[in-house]
Amino acid sequence: MKKDVYVTQPFLPPLDEFLPYLEEIWTSKILTNCGPFHHRFEEALCQHLGVDHIAVFTNGTLALVTALQSLRITGEVITTPYSFVATSHSLLWNGIKPVFVDIDPETLNLDPQKIEAAITPQTTAIMPVHCYGHPADVEAIQTIADNYNLKVIYDAAHAFGVQDANGSILRHGDLSVLSFHATKVFNTFEGGAIVCPDIKTKTRIDQLKNFGHVGEVTVVAPGINGKMNEFNAALGLLQLKHIDEAIAKRRVIDATYRERLKGVRGIRCLDNNRERIANYAYFPILVQDDYPITRDDLNQKLKDIGIHPRRYFYPLISEFPMYRGLPSAHKDNLPVATTISRQILCLPIYPDLPLEVVEQVAEFVAGQ
Structure with a gap:
């Protein structure tokens, strides 16, 4: 980049x-x-x-x-x-x-x-x-x-x-x-x-x-x-005068990621079909076990080329010192959240993000 x-x-x-x-x-x-x-x-x-x-x-x-x-x-x-x-x-x-x-x-x-x-x-x-x-x-x-x-x-x-x-x-x-x-x-x-x-x-x-x-x-x-x-x-x-245009641009980025990452082994894109009107606030992917490298390795490789995704949300709230002593915070009580937090990676998305950059990010993720 x-x-x-x-x-x-x-x-x-x-x-x-x-x-x-x-x-x-x-x-x-x-x-x-x-x-x-x-x-x-x-x-x-x-x-x-x-x-x-x-x-x-x-x-x-x-x-x-x-x-x-x-x-x-x-x-x-x-x-x-x-x-x-x-x-x-x-x-x-x-x-x-x-x-x-x-x-x-x-x-x-x-x-x-x-x-x-x-x-x-x-x-x-x-x-x-x-x-x-x-x-x-x-x-x-x-x-x-x-x-x-x-x-x-x-x-x-x-x-x-x-x-x-x-x-x-x-x-x-x-x-x-x-x-x-x-x-x-x-x-x-x-x-x-x-x-x-x-x-x-x-x-x-x-x-x-x-x-x-x-x-x-x-x-x-x-x-x-x-x-x-x-x-x-x-x-x-x-x-408020600009928000509809900003969300429309986010929608295009979301669609581009989905098209380019469709069928990539080990990458799951979250569905957004539960809402009649979405805002495309984030573009999270799950880096699953059958992907060639780990989530953290992919995160670092992206950073190495100037792309800075975020692991939203890792670690879990329940793993921070002020919460982890609570009985409900034990990871055995939270198996899904624990697994997801170790797979999640949010890719860049914002209205002014050029589509050629979106294409490059998706191509990099697909090419590992």
Whole structure:
């Protein structure tokens, strides 16, 4: 490669389109505290995503922490070991015990068939992830939650714009949490959001993200400073104008990889046919035992030629020091997740990635 290629690169709109937004901020001198861009961005997001209420945050992790607080979750929460650590860290920050359950070998999402056996009298909620933007089995998870009177909070960090047969995947569960980090399909540099089912829930979340303030002189909860500032909100408002084009470019890259890697022995591409509208957030492959070299060898060989894939998600969350002492973290309880984490490799995908580079990456993988 003439220039190193990384697993992702943030999409940014033309700078000259952003300047008028900055001029508005300079004129108003409102930089934060839920200013005009903050409100405009929330309204535009609701319209774009097809949801009724949304609260934007300074990042997705604080949104997860606040989502748990807003529902007053305590005790134990069933979740996946196959995710970014923010998923389970948000539980620890709230004094909640994560209980890890294995994943489905096809979707790589939380396996509903394993959830019931992990429920105890201390279980209060389930926190699944729509991994790589592919929907979890929302119907089965909701049935279990209803049977045991549990809350469901979706870590939907990967799932911006994803729809199932009936609309936005974000409408499922009690709350869904998005990330707008620079590495995501839709970014505001840093940012996040909670999709809320009703105005009462949104009002409580808005209070919690603003130190628990209600009006000027009353504080009703031990909230946090999770407010999105005006710069991030303005960028998000502008990004919405370009997001459909960016996802369309991702779709072409996804299709190119699939065509070039079809039939390559030992390489499995994950299906994306479970969603009516996909966002092509990642392009994960599984490097299986019948591939000529190991996943780690392929990872290193790609790096040697200037291609930098990522082993999302390796190691498992359950293998990190703060979690591996939990009974549910033992690898014998997580055979599928353990195997997948040692096979997974996410290839570069982002809107500005040239198709000739995609072809070269696929050719290299196919040629080992």
